[in-house]
Amino acid sequence: MTGLTRSDIDDILRMIDGSDFDELRLEMGDLKLELRRRGAPAPTPTASTTAPEPPAIPATPAVPKPAAVTAPVVASGGGSEVPAPLLGTFYRAAKPGADPFVQVGDTVTEDSVIGIIEVMKLMNSVTAGQAGTVTEILAENGQLVEHGQALIRIEPS
Amino acid sequence: MTGLTRSDIDDILRMIDGSDFDELRLEMGDLKLELRRRGAPAPTPTASTTAPEPPAIPATPAVPKPAAVTAPVVASGGGSEVPAPLLGTFYRAAKPGADPFVQVGDTVTEDSVIGIIEVMKLMNSVTAGQAGTVTEILAENGQLVEHGQALIRIEPS
Amino acid sequence: MAPIRRIFIANRGEIAVRIIRTARALGIETVLGVSEADRDSLGAQLATRAVCLGPAPSAQSYLKVGTVIEAALGTGCDAIHPGYGFLSENKALAEACATNNLTFIGPTPANLEAVGDKLTARTHAGNAGVPLVPGGEAETAEDAATLADEVGFPMLIKAVAGGGGKGMKRVDRAEDLAAQLDLATSEAAAAFGDGRVYLERYVTVGRHVEVQIISDGETVIHAGERDCSVQRRYQKVVEEAPAPHLTPKLRQGLLDAAVKFARHIGYRSLGTVEFLVDVEREEFYFLEMNARIQVEHPVTEAITGLDLIALQISIAEGAPLPLTQEDISLGGHAIECRLNAEDPARDFMPSPGRVAQAWFPSLPGLRVDTHMTPGAMIPPFYDSMVAKLITHGETRAEAIERMQAALKVCALDGIATNAPLHAAILSDDAFRQGGVDTNYLPGLLARISE
């Protein structure tokens, strides 16, 4: 069988434990996994009373993609996050005063530059890595970002 | 299915215990596992997909009862286990040479005596606690059983 | 008696781990009897085997003599170590061991009888010529009133079967006597199943000093004294050895009295004779004898270099003491801080729960006895003591300095502890000067809360 092994579950628990998540639902083929943190509100978002979404088979809005699993910060409110490829100082624009590379609402392609990370005067441009719409800017301009830290969130198109 | 063994479930329990989660649901093929921390609010049956409906799905053999979460030995291969109500020496028969109280295949009722536990010359009879058919004898005759140790397995009728 | 090969530990927490430590060093196997709440405890992980005695409440697990005996026999143990508290001074357990061919790692049933009932112990002390606080038994309010006339107020009511401050009441005025007597009686009955109490003169300025006794039944020696005057509600908080600022005469008087008492009752095993010391008058009074290993034994181990648990096991095996009084030499000064899972900011409410971080690195002169690990669960059913920090230094000042460093460096997170209280004590001038009495900590707490 192709489902999760015990050590997978172990890893998932650890990961979730260290994240800001309150809840995880995972469906893989015939496997379904749900986790909810102590004190977290009961799972209302997906298919409950006020949700206008079609309660069909969940389109897995809250399920992180495999790539996000190993990132230090995983998706929390839908969409995918673009992680910092290296540690350094994050800049949203090419130079002070210039327009930011991206704003919330912008459409990006895989190759769109979304920011710059400076390490010892070396500038490294960061690309979106996927096409979609920018829904949130997560990292602060001019601040240190760790390797793997979420920079922006994209709703994939 | 070949998936989880009892010790896997034990491990998962321990893991969950050490985490901040109150609840775990796992379905793998024909196996469904639900765990809820004692004192955790019962899940509001919201999600259409995974809510366990007892009448709809009569046989959920691998799902331990909530109480089983804190019990030392949980269900593993179908059926329910009868735990030792106290530590002592377990006897399958009323006296040496006598017929055992129960054998595999026997039908028992809630009040059927399934064995005796001796503590300091005091004999304590152990009842099945539920009606069903004995599928396995787990504890050895004349040996120490711990508090909560599984004595026999019963397929509930 | 034959060498012990497998010990059943009828206890929990840090003392279970402490016993396992010495057993491992001696190559002795261990079986730990645990309650349901302690299945995953460090002791259960470290013991050769753990068996579940029963549900979490002590009365249904740790306090069941029959279950403990059954578990020890069923797991092939040849001895039982009772630790402290729980069944450690329970004569029925010691007797059941004898009838079941198990070695009880503790004193004889007769010893337990001689000191278990505090009135009996008082009588023995009197016969042995050891000074006693004026007082006696009181079955009725009338008895108590008569006694009060002889002895004078303030008085202290104590449980005959007691220990650990339970059933203890201070009475300052005659009009309160009857009510407090009732209260103490019912507390004692609840705590020990024995409602008998006795009364003593309450010595208002006193220090709690106790002497470590080691005896194989023939040779009785001492391993110096400990000062446990820093107490809150009769619970020891900080202990140290040696007791600061005793005159050589007073110290020798205490040591001699303790040995005399132990000899008088034919004591065999480790034990501790507790005294109330009136430093100004250079006088002391017998309080009681604890017939078990003591929580604060590490400070004695630190200044003597002994392994008291190893000695206790060796005595239980029937071996003659491997050392004489002359072999005991005291070096330096040691202090113990009891870290409790309790919140000083909330009137020391217990704070059970899951420990996030538990880190006790090796610092110079620091010893830590604990069952805490990252992720450990502190169940709400038992004592709130979760770790003992012990520092040893060449001088008392060095031991204090090392304890202050330990409190700064070690981490026990996720629960509230009384570590801030310890930091306050260690930096307080009166404590640093040394020789405070049992009124000290309540006074400090009052000053802090102002």
Next chain:
Amino acid sequence: MAPIRRIFIANRGEIAVRIIRTARALGIETVLGVSEADRDSLGAQLATRAVCLGPAPSAQSYLKVGTVIEAALGTGCDAIHPGYGFLSENKALAEACATNNLTFIGPTPANLEAVGDKLTARTHAGNAGVPLVPGGEAETAEDAATLADEVGFPMLIKAVAGGGGKGMKRVDRAEDLAAQLDLATSEAAAAFGDGRVYLERYVTVGRHVEVQIISDGETVIHAGERDCSVQRRYQKVVEEAPAPHLTPKLRQGLLDAAVKFARHIGYRSLGTVEFLVDVEREEFYFLEMNARIQVEHPVTEAITGLDLIALQISIAEGAPLPLTQEDISLGGHAIECRLNAEDPARDFMPSPGRVAQAWFPSLPGLRVDTHMTPGAMIPPFYDSMVAKLITHGETRAEAIERMQAALKVCALDGIATNAPLHAAILSDDAFRQGGVDTNYLPGLLARISE
């Protein structure tokens, strides 16, 4: 220089935890730079903050000078502690610290230059009048052959930029020289990015003895010597202090030579001068100087009572040494066993994985430096050393006995470790007699495997 308030630790494992320990005692904050594989490590949990430098491979995380500097600046640190290994002796890091107004907790860039290149260090030693093993640089096989004619076989090829046994080759016969030279060159190039090698006479019977130097740049003192002769493939396995059975004259000669060398190069910080000692001839030769804290520093701390990391920080802050040579007094004997996650039964194959149990209780005279906790993951990317057990006793025999107890009592389960090897060494007569040379451990291993 101003007092350090927040240290960036550019390291991992037990030494990161060790640095945090002293920082906590001093009230200094710490930021630990971790790789992805070390996110959950004990150091990351204990540091005031942890930041992820990059992926697991060291070349992409721990070895990136620019990233380390950026991370230190971005987290508001005012100093960098490089630990040992990784960037600890990297001149570029020390220089980048200087240009970025960060205090490098280590020697000056000039010091690193003087000892980083082993040929340069040899030259300095010669100029300082410190004895050297006959040898020199060899760029070509012809150079090497000429040198061999002068010096004689066996010879040892060493990497100029090297350390830790990498690029080291023993050559016994002239016909093997060219091939081994090639091998050593490419190993050195792979390990250090610098393929230069040099040759020395291979002293067949020698002990590895090193001297701990402490210097503020003005006052140069030593803190005694350490014997690290118990080695396997040039990796130290057991270390001790003081070195057993040295004559007072030989010991003084070593200590004086080390101080002389450190003074000659104007060394500032902690450092260690390593010597090869020919005990029979009462001679010794300079090997190299390690310009950093050493793995085995705890044995020196045990016999001196010093906190070397605290001294290192204080020197980096620009404070004059708070002690003179006369203040250093050596007491007792200390031994360190390096516990590695490796399997002696499988030719010491590394055994990374998840630790089930990690329990190192406080035993008398035992210190444990470790980043292991129950459930800790040992990643496969780094050094296999997972804990250092250090015991201190009044005598060498007592230190050995205490180490044997520690090996029996402590638990590190779930992975294979070299603990059985340590037990074998400690019970071996030759080791117990003391003063074994660097051939000892290979010989013992051969005897065991027979």
